[in-house]
Amino acid sequence: AQRVTQPEKLLSVFKGAPVELKCNYSYSGSPELFWYVQYSRQRLQLLLRHISRESIKGFTADLNKGETSFHLKKPFAQEEDSAMYYCALSGGSNYKLTFGKGTLLTVNP
């Protein structure tokens, strides 16, 4: 069975501080991993995908297969980064996504 764990429900940082949102996964094969972001009362948007290795809005995420982690990082948080962040894994048939429970990030001025 595949599982995604986001250990922090809430994360609060000050503007300009580094931020790291943790994600650990459990899957027997080679997973496709994603970070989705949801700004207040909006639809979910794809933020990052591990195979793209891009930096989006200053965020990066590295897949660590040894630690089965896919943590999201940003060196200098901005107030507009305040949102709900979901880590997700696609590893089963029919491309179904398994989501973590989400981390609500608040960036204080």
Next chain:
Amino acid sequence: DAGITQSPRHKVTETGTPVTLRCHQTENHRYMYWYRQDPGHGLRLIHYSYGVKDTDKGEVSDGYSVSRSKTEDFLLTLESATSSQTSVYFCATEGQDSYEQYFGPGTRLTVT
């Protein structure tokens, strides 16, 4: 928005009444998904479709049924709504490839 719309966007209904939510896409995607979003649970898959008239259950399918009679529409039906089905419902389709998903704007359903 990848051409995904949901209707209605908000609905209040009474316990025991049937409710149908509609997801419409314009990109001719094969895969479509219904999720519910609840605090403390994240998003959970209800049902999904991999083609016209091809559907399957997700993680939390009890109390829900779906239908897909044409590529662009995926309907979610609550046969007899219960208060535990109060939630925000999101539809999704595949994205740039089948692993990515694009989401609709959501439907906020309240069952009183």
